[in-house]
Amino acid sequence: MSDLSYPKSKINKVNRLGDRGVYDCKTVHEIITGSQVVHVSFNPGSLEDYPVILPMIGKLGSFENPSADLSEPLDLYLHGYVSSRIMNVARQSAKDEPQKPMKVCVCATKVDGLVLSLTPNSHSMNYRSAVVFGTVELVTELEEKLYAMRLITNGVLPGRYENTRVPPDGAEMQSTQILRVTIDHASAKIRTGEPGDYEKDLKREELLDKTWTGIIPLYQAFGEPQPSSYNRVKEVPEYINKYVKETGDVEKEYAETAITKQSAGKA
Amino acid sequence: MSDLSYPKSKINKVNRLGDRGVYDCKTVHEIITGSQVVHVSFNPGSLEDYPVILPMIGKLGSFENPSADLSEPLDLYLHGYVSSRIMNVARQSAKDEPQKPMKVCVCATKVDGLVLSLTPNSHSMNYRSAVVFGTVELVTELEEKLYAMRLITNGVLPGRYENTRVPPDGAEMQSTQILRVTIDHASAKIRTGEPGDYEKDLKREELLDKTWTGIIPLYQAFGEPQPSSYNRVKEVPEYINKYVKETGDVEKEYAETAITKQSAGKA
Known part of the structure; x- marks a missing residue:
């Protein structure tokens, strides 16, 4: 199942510098999964034609096929306060126009380095970005809702859900x-x-004699976990230390070796 | 001029957890200026109702008042290849409907930490995000175009423009x-x-006895500058080292002290 790709269409095709375009599920999904925050864009329909962007947590999973890995078809789950604007718009459009559900564009971006060349117009950045165009449905089934809550919590920090007070109670679910x-x-x-x-x-x-050219690597770093004022657990648990160490190492290494990876075209 | 704020309207008002909303120009502008990449959303008008998000470089300045600081009114400058989709849409709407110019929403986000609490629904992140709703105009005057190119290049790395081959030549300008x-x-x-x-x-x-609660600081880190294969300048120039060191220190310190700053409400 590792060769599944999103088909190219006029909607998702990378036009500019097309040799940088990648369509396989695994690559697209990894960029989203590896981002703490994604940017979600939608049209609220009432704000003088401006689309709206929200930074949100977005995690991938399949409720129907929960053991699916990142190379398989997945859905993107978002969560929010029940009466926030995006939720109101989603609910309203599901109610008013069920045949025309809410559409979103979701983008995740990692900047891996500044690329410094001889002239401003050749400057660039090393980066990974994924863009998803999708159709929104409200999750109403209790079981899928719990699946998504666990997916989102563990998508931010693996193992965290099981190590907290769960399940969410009635007020939290509502x-x-x-x-x-x-x-x-x-x-x-x-x-x-x-x-x-x-x-x-x-x-x-x-x-050439006077202009320094090269890469400044950029990566997301993790600091030492800091206890809250009411924390009583003396040692930082192993699942947290492991995540911090391993993810930090992966991010740093990717950025620092990006210069050695084959470049996808000029600038 | 340090107290200028964006007026609250139904468009920009922070509804959910409103005590986290900030409207003063300096704070909004600093978040944008301090982000390597912003996310720009627009409606291409032809893609089955999906808005589009692009990660782009976005820098703030005032061509009319070039010495303006971040607490003053500023415009946001974007650049791109002349025939990329966003530029085609901007050009087309300026031509077809000059009375209804292209609208964009631009968002910059910094994640400063994971906030780990006793139960999944109280989890959060420390973050800074800025959202701008704006109206797009094509820059056609040579002088303003050069102003913006310098603004963008130096906005990514201060002093870089002057230390490269400038000005852009005819083909680059076009x-x-x-x-x-x-x-x-x-x-x-x-x-x-x-x-x-x-x-x-x-x-x-x-x-409380079994659940570790606290913060995992997150920040953008800078690696050692790496020369290109054709670089001839042995020492990394001082303006680059200074930027890397100073910006890296600021990012790290902000994230590591975020836990001590007053929290703006629950979760």
Whole structure:
């Protein structure tokens, strides 16, 4: 199942620098799963034509096939306060126009480095971004709602759900709305490698002699866990230390080796 | 001029957890300026009602008042390849419907920490996010275009523009489209502080005895600058080292002290 890809369409096709476009499920899903926050865009329908962007937690899973891995078809789960704007819009459009459900665009981006070249127009960044176009449904079944709450909590910090007071009680269930986003189209765009300068600049000896070119790696780092004022557990639990250490190492290594990965085209 | 704020409206008002809402120009602008990448959302008008999100570089400045600081009114400048989709949409709407210019929503987000509490529903993140609603204009004047190119390059790495081959030549000017976004509405949302648990959970002795609560700080870190294969400048220039060191220190310190800053409400 590792070769599944999102089909290219006019909606998800990477037009600009198309050689950076990636469509396989695993790559797209990994970028989303590895991002603490995704950006969700929707049209509230009433705000003078502005779309709205919200930073949210977005995690991937399949309620029908819970053992599915990242290379398989997955849904994107979002959660929020039951009467927040995005939830009101989702509820309203499900009610008013069930044949025309709410559409969203969801984007996750990691910046892996600044790419410094000889001239401003050749500058770039190393990055990984995934964009998903999807259709929203309200999750109403108790079992799927609990599935999503666990998915989201453990998607932020593996093992956390089981190590807290669960399940959510009646008031908590009622105040939380879960959205299931069916992924209609998706793609990723990735840049790695060193700077790509124009031939015209690479011939300018004086420019080469005075201009430092290269990469400044950027990555998300994790600090030491800090206890709350009311924490009573003296040692930071192993599942937390493991996550902090392993994820931090992976992020740092990716950024620091991005320059050695084959670049996908100029700039 | 340090007290200027964006007026609250139905468009930018932070409804959910309103005590986290911040409207002063300086705070909103600092979050955008301090983000390597912003997310830009627009409606291409032809894609089955999906809005589109693009990760882009977005920098703030005032061409009319170039010495303006972050507490003053500023425009947001975006750039891209002249025939990329967002630029085509901007050009088309300026041509077809000059009285109804393109609208965008732009969001910048920094995640400063994972906030771990006693129960999944009280979990949160420490973060800073800014959301801008704006109206797009194509920049056509040569002088403003050069202003924006310098603003964008130096906004990513201060001093870089002057230390490269400038100005951009004719082909580079032609292939780059600059957009000026007039900020119509804007707000920021910030969470700091330690976890906020419900009274009902803080009374559960057994839960307190077994559940670690606290913060995992998260911040953007900078690796050592890595030279390109064709770099000839042996020492990394001082303006680059200074930026890497200073920005890295600021990010780390903010995240590691966020727990001590007053929290803006529960969860």
